[in-house]
Amino acid sequence: GAGGEIASIISYNEAKRWDDNKCNFGKGAIEGVVASESANNATIGGSLIPMLTLGIPGSAVAAVIMGALLAHGIQPGFKIFINNADLAYTFIVSLIVVNIAMVFVGSVLIKGTAKVLNVPTSYIGVAIVALSIIGSYAIRNSMVDVMVMIFFGLVGYFGGRIGFDTGAMALGIILGPIVEDNLSRSISLAGAEGSVFKVFFTHPISLLLIILTLVSVLTPMFLSKYRCKKEAGAND
Numbered sequence: 001g002a003g004g005e006i007a008s009i010i011s012y013n014e015a016k017r018w019d020d021n022k023c024n025f026g027k028g029a030i031e032g033v034v035a036s037e038s039a040n041n042a043t044i045g046g047s048l049i050p051m052l053t054l055g056i057p058g059s060a061v062a063a064v065i066m067g068a069l070l071a072h073g074i075q076p077g078f079k080i081f082i083n084n085a086d087l088a089y090t091f092i093v094s095l096i097v098v099n100i101a102m103v104f105v106g107s108v109l110i111k112g113t114a115k116v117l118n119v120p121t122s123y124i125g126v127a128i129v130a131l132s133i134i135g136s137y138a139i140r141n142s143m144v145d146v147m148v149m150i151f152f153g154l155v156g157y158f159g160g161r162i163g164f165d166t167g168a169m170a171l172g173i174i175l176g177p178i179v180e181d182n183l184s185r186s187i188s189l190a191g192a193e194g195s196v197f198k199v200f201f202t203h204p205i206s207l208l209l210i211i212l213t214l215v216s217v218l219t220p221m222f223l224s225k226y227r228c229k230k231e232a233g234a235n236d
Contacts, residue, residue: 006174011039013168017220020227041102045095051076052088129153 015035016025025032047058048065055077057063066076074084081088136149152173159169190199200206 005040007039007043008036009170011035013165014216018223041099048091048095052080052091053078 012032012035015031016022019025019031043059047062050056050058051062051066055075057066069076074080074087132149133146136145137143139145187196190196200210
């Protein structure tokens with residue numbers, strides 16, 4: 001539901017955390033490009049999964065598709081695989097076909113689009129700043145939003161210069177409200193059932209998500225310590 005931008009940032013950070021040559025990231029490392037672009041493309045099909053199985057749109061595009069289905073009298077949810085199986089599997093097959101087609105289309109267009117890299121970074125920077133100002137003003141037609149954008153742009157710039165992980169800060173700012181709202185909603189629903197612990201730690205899906213979160217956080221820490229010990233032993 002957070003969109004391809006968030007998925008790209010998270011995947012880039014994960015690729016950087018797991019890679020041995022972290023210094024190459026931010027300088028055109030192909031691992032970072034592949035990780036972010038793969039995640040960006042994966043969100044398209046991924047956003048359709050909750051819509052088709054639970055009737056909950058996973059993105060704005062999925063919400064539009066869901067509205068079209070409802071307008072035709074088709075109720076998204078697990079029953080769509082029973083009552084409208086042909087339509088449900090058309091979504092799945094079309095995603096497979098589109099991803100295969102993207103390989104050939106990308107192979108043809110990559111030489112032309114790669115020339116964008118020859119554009120001086122000063123021109124690209126001016127274009128990005130201009131679009132950022134226009135976009136931030138267009139949200140509420142307020143110059144306050146523009147000033148906030150400029151402030152955090154400067155924070156991100158100087159933070160990057162001193163080695164601060166600006167990606168983590170961006171994730172916190174963007175995902176913070178989403179996590180807070182859903183956590184509050186989950187606690188309220190859990191309280192209605194009588195036990196917060198029971199809802200979060202006994203239901204298979206929530207327990208699996210908690211375990212995966214802990215694994216993703218702790219594994220890089222242990223691997224980092226292992227690499228340090230290995231390098232220390234090699235130096236000795």
